[in-house]
Every structure is written in structure tokens, then in C-alpha cells.
Amino acid sequence: MRQGPTNVLLAVLLSLAATPAAAQAPALSRTSDGKPDLQGVWQVLNTAAWDIQDHAARLGVPAGQSVVVGNEIPYTPAALAKKRQNFESRATADPETKGYLPGVPRIMYMPYPFQIFQTPGQVVMVFEYDRGVRNIYTNGTQHPRGPLNWWLGDSRGRWEGDTLVVDVVYFTDETWLDRAGNFHSENLHLVERYTPAGPDHITYEVTVEDPNVFSRPWQMRMVLYRRKEPNVRVLEYDPGRLMDEAGAQRDK
Amino acid sequence: MLLRHSGFALALAIALGAHLAAQNAAAPRPAPPPVGGCPPVPAAFHTCALEKAKTFTPPRTRSGKPDLQGFWRGRLSQSFSVEGVRGDEPLVGSDVMPWEIAPPMVVDPPDGRIPYQPWAVPIGRIGVNYSQYLDPRTACGSGGVPRLALQDANQILQPDGDAFIVWLHEDHHVQRVIAMDGRPALGTAIKVTNGDSRGRWDGNTLVIDSNNFNGYNWFDDSGNFYTDNVHIVERLTMIDRDTIHYEVRVEDPKVYTRPWTLVWAQVREKEQGFELLEEACREGQRDLGELMRDGIKFYFDPPWRGR
Numbered sequence: 001m002r003q004g005p006t007n008v009l010l011a012v013l014l015s016l017a018a019t020p021a022a023a024q025a026p027a028l029s030r031t032s033d034g035k036p037d038l039q040g041v042w043q044v045l046n047t048a049a050w051d052i053q054d055h056a057a058r059l060g061v062p063a064g065q066s067v068v069v070g071n072e073i074p075y076t077p078a079a080l081a082k083k084r085q086n087f088e089s090r091a092t093a094d095p096e097t098k099g100y101l102p103g104v105p106r107i108m109y110m111p112y113p114f115q116i117f118q119t120p121g122q123v124v125m126v127f128e129y130d131r132g133v134r135n136i137y138t139n140g141t142q143h144p145r146g147p148l149n150w151w152l153g154d155s156r157g158r159w160e161g162d163t164l165v166v167d168v169v170y171f172t173d174e175t176w177l178d179r180a181g182n183f184h185s186e187n188l189h190l191v192e193r194y195t196p197a198g199p200d201h202i203t204y205e206v207t208v209e210d211p212n213v214f215s216r217p218w219q220m221r222m223v224l225y226r227r228k229e230p231n232v233r234v235l236e237y238d239p240g241r242l243m244d245e246a247g248a249q250r251d252k
Numbered sequence: 253m254l255l256r257h258s259g260f261a262l263a264l265a266i267a268l269g270a271h272l273a274a275q276n277a278a279a280p281r282p283a284p285p286p287v288g289g290c291p292p293v294p295a296a297f298h299t300c301a302l303e304k305a306k307t308f309t310p311p312r313t314r315s316g317k318p319d320l321q322g323f324w325r326g327r328l329s330q331s332f333s334v335e336g337v338r339g340d341e342p343l344v345g346s347d348v349m350p351w352e353i354a355p356p357m358v359v360d361p362p363d364g365r366i367p368y369q370p371w372a373v374p375i376g377r378i379g380v381n382y383s384q385y386l387d388p389r390t391a392c393g394s395g396g397v398p399r400l401a402l403q404d405a406n407q408i409l410q411p412d413g414d415a416f417i418v419w420l421h422e423d424h425h426v427q428r429v430i431a432m433d434g435r436p437a438l439g440t441a442i443k444v445t446n447g448d449s450r451g452r453w454d455g456n457t458l459v460i461d462s463n464n465f466n467g468y469n470w471f472d473d474s475g476n477f478y479t480d481n482v483h484i485v486e487r488l489t490m491i492d493r494d495t496i497h498y499e500v501r502v503e504d505p506k507v508y509t510r511p512w513t514l515v516w517a518q519v520r521e522k523e524q525g526f527e528l529l530e531e532a533c534r535e536g537q538r539d540l541g542e543l544m545r546d547g548i549k550f551y552f553d554p555p556w557r558g559r
Contacts, residue, residue, distance in 0.1 A: 031412040032314055040411060100535045101425075115429065117411035117418050119321070124409060124418055126427045130446075131394070133427045135421060135528065150530040174535070231435050236444040240534040241393055241468075248550040 026197055027189070028162065033120045036162045036196045041115045041227040041234060051180035052220060055146040061179075067109070069219040073182065079213040086181025095175055101151035102189060103175025104168055105206045105220065107132050108219055115234045123157060123164065128234045136166050143169055149186060151175060164194040185212035200226035204236035287327050287517045288495030294328050298359045298515040301497035303491070310456050310490040313410050318456045320408045320417075323521035323528070324496065325466055328356045329402045333474040335365055335377070335515055343378075360513040367509045375555050381475025385551040386543060388468050392533035394426045394445045396469025396501045397462060397484055398514065405521055407528055417451055417458065422528045428462050438464050443480055443516060445469065460486040468551055471514075479556045481506045494520035506559055 027051050029037040047055070048063025057063040075083055084092055093139045096102055102110060112128040121139030125131075127229040136155040143154050148170040157166040193205040202224040209236040272490040284292040289299035310318040310460070334355035337344060356364030360425070368376060375381055387440040389395045411418060419428040430451040438448040442464075447462035467480035478484075482504040489497045494517040503511040 022537060037412065039411060039415075096535075101532060117416060119409055119411050122409065124411070124427075126418065126421070131427060133425050135420070137527070141525070144527075151532050151535055152530060172535075186468060188320055199538070232446075233431075233438065235430065235438075235442060236446075238393075238445065243389075244391060244550050245552045248552045250319075252553075 008085045022207075029199065031118050031120075035118065035159055036124070036164075037118065037163065038116045038194060038196065038202060039118055041113050041232050042202065042224040043113040043227055044109045044222055046109065046222055046226050048178060048220070048222060049106070049111050050178060052109075052178045053180070055180070063216070067220045069221055071086070072218075074215045074218055075213060076215055079183075083181050083183060083217060086176070086183055088181075090179060090181050094179055094181070098178060099243045100132055100174070101132055102154075103177075104153050105192070105208075106175060106177055107134075108206075108224075109151065109154065109222065110202065113232070113234050114238055128233055129237050130239055131236065136164075138164075143167070146170055153188075153190070162196060164188075164192075166194070168191040168192065174234055181214065182209045184208070187212050194224075199221070200228065257333070260360050268383055273483070287519065288491045288497075290491070290509060292328060293355045294357045294515045295355070295359045295362075295364070297328055297517060298497070298499070299497045301491045301495075301517070304491040305456070305489045305497060308456075308491055314412075315414050317408065317410060317414060317453060318458070318490065320458060320490065320496065321410050323405055323407050324518040325405055325521050326402045326498075327517040327519045329516040331359060331399065331402050331473050332475055333377075334358055334471045335474075340461040348545075353386060357514045357516050359515045361462045367512055369507060369509055371559070372477075372507045372556070375478070376474065376476040380555050381470065381477055384547075384549060385475070385554070386472060386540065386548050387473065387475070388551045389424070390541065391550060393468065394422075395423050396445050397428075397465070398486065398498075399469065399471055400424075400426050400446075401498065402472075402516070404517070405526075405528060422531050423534045425531055439463065443467075447484065455488075456489060458486075460484075460488070462486070467554065468513075470551075477503060477507070477554070477556065479506045479554075479559070485519065488518070494522070507556065 016050060029061060031037045047062050048067045050061045051064060052067050054066045055064055099217055107127055110129045114127040116124055117124040121137065125134040125138040132152060133168050134152055134155055136157040138157040143156055148154060149172045150170050151172055153168040154170045155166050155168045157164055171186050171188045173186040187210050189209040191207040195203045197203045205219060205221045207217050207219050232239060287297060288293055288301060289304065292295045313319045328354060332351045334357045337351050337354045339353050341351060344353060348544065354522055358364045358366060361367055362387050366376065374468040394400060400421045400423045403420060406422065407420045409418040414431040417432055419430065426446065428446050428449055429532055430449045437450065443466035445468065446464055448464040449460050449462040451460045462484045465480055465482050467478060482502065486499040487499040491497050498516055498518050501511055501513040502514045
């Protein structure tokens with residue numbers, strides 16, 4: 001049966017309407033093993049580093065909208081009291097003020113760039129902040145036998161379609177989630193989802209689970225933006241060294 | 253994790269080392285095995301390895317580049333002094349972390365000594381740096397280039413697209429990103445601990461050219477040093493599937509009378525399932541109090557400043 005031009009046009013329109021993802025597919029660049037190519041320099045454009053929840057401006061703190069889905073964090077009553085105490089003493093109690101590695105997911109939304117590299121078995125993230133490195137193994141290996149306490153946890157990844165899914169465990173209880181005192185215990189368990197949303201954006205979702213602190217799992221969601229400047233480089237912000245250097249200047 | 257690393261112990265050794273005289277004669281050690289089929293002494297390894305490299309065809313990545321990927325460890329190297337350790341060195345007899353006798357890693361000049369200008373001699377070589385300043389690595393800084401490749405485990409990755417090579421070091425979670433895409437250098441005002449590194453392939457050799465160092469790093473425990481003016485060219489050449497000839501050419505007309513060269517080996521770490529671990533340093537037990545009370549200074553206003 002021959003189709004008339006109208007039918008062909010209709011078929012094209014229908015297929016476009018039915019499969020918008022397929023229509024966008026050519027824009028998604030891929031690595032040589034066919035995975036989405038997430039390589040490049042990325043950075044958030046939000047205020048999660050200061051406070052992951054809705055907050056008004058404070059001196060030196062830009063106002064911001066929540067990256068927590070639904071804004072509420074389901075703290076247990078005791079943990080909520082601890083969070084409030086953290087907030088009151090944040091000027092000295094925040095681990096960031098000691099120049100420590102900031103933990104995950106906090107390092108993902110520090111206001112500094114990071115770079116993603118991909119090989120078939122390993123995704124590496126290199127952070128300007130504190131020379132942080134995340135090795136995300138995508139070679140089918142499991143988390144090593146614990147217990148381990150690592151500042152950036154142990155990350156094992158897999159691809160679900162075009163989404164990189166990363167399971168992260170083995171944290172310390174000495175990192176926070178932001179400068180507003182949101183926190184977790186060493187039983188923190190994260191599931192991160194990195195989904196390309198066009199060539200220059202990644203949707204970053206993280207499910208946060210920690211029965212010591214939260215009554216149920218909860219989620220953060222934000223956008224990672226590609227740094228497009230020519231010759232953009234991940235430079236170096238080594239907070240510990242800069243603190244030591246400033247201290248040495250004061251003591252002179 | 254922290255105990256495996258010598259930062260704290262090193263601090264102790266520095267505090268005590270100056271007060272301990274030679275007490276024990278150095279025990280003779282068995283001769284080490286060959287490395288990559290070459291003699292286990294840097295100078296002889298250097299000559300032999302360059303010869304072997306002429307006939308070895310390295311494995312290739314999917315894109316056809318020499319494949320240096322994998323886990324590696326420095327060999328024929330030690331952190332006491334790149335000029336080597338002689339039997340009459342007092343620290344060889346130290347009760348706390350005694351130094352071991354070792355040949356120089358400096359292969360050029362042939363005498364194995366860093367060609368310091370006269371003013372710099374009393375600063376390096378267990379001099380002013382060693383006695384008055386805190387080893388930057390003990391302060392939880394990066395070991396710096398090339399010290400961080402001396403001994404600890406490291407991993408070379410050649411990510412998809414060949415625009416970068418990533419060199420990860422377990423020592424204080426140091427990462428180096430080497431741009432392979434011919435991009436322009438950083439502006440000279442941007443100083444970074446491990447330099448701005450740009451690489452290229454010279455035949456089968458990875459050549460890494462680095463500038464923009466902040467000069468806050470030493471070569472070794474002895475306080476041998478460069479300044480923020482240093483230019484470092486590293487050459488990594490596979491001589492067999494499990495051995496890299498690692499050559500470091502150091503140029504800094506502020507401090508040395510001529511460029512000079514270090515050589516050691518990187519050998520493949522073959523332990524099944526080996527991975528780099530997270531080696532946090534500052535976050536762990538870092539007690540610098542005793543050293544600081546003794547008047548030891550951070551190496552942020554180094555004695556070469558103003559030269």
C-alpha cells in the first residue's frame with residue numbers, strides 16, 4: 001500500500017511526539033564503549049553548599065531554594081535537636097572550618113568545579129576543593145568488606161540505560177551535608193543517579209539513607225552545569241594548606 | 253589507614269633525628285633483584301632501560317596510544333635523599349627510623365649531586381630546610397612532583413577521548429590531570445602545588461611538561477628543594493609490560509647551575525583486585541604541637557624567597 005505525503009508527515013509527527021528522548025539522542029555524545037560521555041568540567045549553580053533547604057539570605061549567605069525534594073528532611077526527634085545545635089555552633093563546629101574533606105554528597109555541590117573522566121571500568125571525579133578524588137568503579141566489583149570509615153566513602157557504579165547509578169557506603173560521622181548543620185552518621189548510604197539532560201547538563205539525584213539520623217530515605221535533586229569557558233581548568237583550593245599558611249602569617 | 257603512612261612517624265623522626273648521633277653501624281643488606289631486566293641501581297638502570305626501550309613495543313589503548321594504564325609503585329627509589337645515602341650519614345645509625353644506605357637517583361650530573369648554586373647548598377642537603385622547617389609532606393601537603401611518585405601506589409588512567417591523562421597517587425589523595433590536547437598554558441600568576449601539567453607523546457614516551465609550581469614542596473626528607481620558578485619535564489617509557497623508566501629533568505636557574513636529571517622505575521602492582529585506598533591525612537591524627545613549640549616553621553616563607 002502506498003502512503004500519501006500526509007500519512008508520512010503524520011507518522012513522523014506521531015513518532016516525534018511519542019519518543020522525545022529518541023529525537024534528542026543524537027545530541028548525546030558517547031564514549032567508545034557506548035556509554036553517555038559525562039567527561040568535562042562541571043559545577044552546580046545553587047546555594048546548597050550554604051544550606052540544602054529553603055532559606056532566606058543571611059549575612060554572607062545568598063538566599064536559596066531547597067535542593068531537598070519536598071524541602072523537609074525526615075530527622076528523628078533527637079537528630080533534629082542535634083541539627084539545630086549544629087546550626088547554632090556552625091561557625092566553629094562545621095568540619096569545613098577545619099579544612100577536612102567535605103564528604104559526599106557535599107563535595108558535589110561545593111561552589112568549586114570538578115572534572116569527570118571515564119574509562120570502561122572506572123569513572124574518576126577530580127575536585128578543585130581539597131584535591132578530592134572519587135574513584136567510582138564500574139567494573140562490576142562490589143564494596144570491599146567493611147567496616148571502613150572514609151571521608152568520601154566507597155563508590156561502586158553501574159549504568160542503567162543512560163544513567164550512571166552509584167552506590168556509596170563507608171563514611172565517617174565527621175562530615176556534614178552543608179554549612180547549616182545538616183548531618184549524617186557513619187551509617188550513611190547514598191544512591192546517586194547521574195542522568196545526562198542534553199550535552200551541557202546532568203541531572204544529579206541522590207537518595208540519602210541513614211537510619212541513625214533519618215526516619216526514612218529522602219532525596220536531593222539538582223543540575224550540574226558544564227563549564228563552557230575555553231581552557232577552563234580545575235585549579236586548586238587546598239583549605240588545609242591555606243589555613244596553615246594564614247596561621248603562619250599571623251604568628252610571624 | 254593512617255599508621256600505614258609515615259607522616260606522623262616522620263614528624264617524630266625530624267624532631268628526634270637532630271639529637272641522635274650515629275650509634276649503630278649500618279647492617280649490610282642483600283643485593284636487590286634486577287628491575288625490568290636491568291641493574292637495580294638508578295644510574296645503571298637508566299642506561300640499560302633506554303637501550304631496552306628501543307626494541308620494546310608497548311601495548312596500545314583502543315585509540316592506538318601506548319597503554320600505560322594500571323597500578324604502579326616506585327622502585328629503586330627512597331625518600332631520604334635523591335642524592336642517595338652514604339654509610340657515614342649520621343641518620344643511618346639513628347634509633348628512630350634509621351636511614352638506609354642507597355645510591356643516588358640523580359643520574360645527571362654523573363656525580364649524583366644536585367648542582368646547587370653556592371647560596372642554596374646550606375639550605376638543601378639536611379640544611380636549613382631540614383633543621384628549621386616542617387617537611388611540607390608531614391604537614392599533610394602533597395608530596396609534590398616528583399616526590400609523590402617515589403614509593404606509594406599510584407594509578408595511571410588514559411580516559412576516553414585522549415584529551416587528558418590522569419595520574420592518581422595514594423599519598424594524601426593527590427591527583428594530577430595532564431592535558432594532552434595542546435591547550436594553552438595557565439597564566440603565570442596561577443601557582444599550584446603540583447604544577448600545570450601538559451603532556452605529549454614522543455614516540456612511545458609520555459612527556460609531561462609542568463610549570464606554575466608554588467615551590468612549597470621538597471624532593472625528599474633531606475629538604476632538597478626547588479622554587480616557584482621550576483620547570484619540570486617527566487618522561488615515562490615502558491621497557492617491558494610491567495616496568496616504566498621514569499625520568500625527571502629539573503630546571504630552575506634561580507637555584508641550580510644547570511638542569512639535572514633524576515631516574516627511577518615504576519613497576520606494575522599485580523596484586524589481584526588492587527585498588528587505591530583513601531589516604532586522608534589532615535583529617536586524621538595530626539599533632540604538630542611539639543614541633544611547632546620547638547620553633548619549627550611551616551615552609552610557607554621558604555629561605556629561597558626573594559632570590
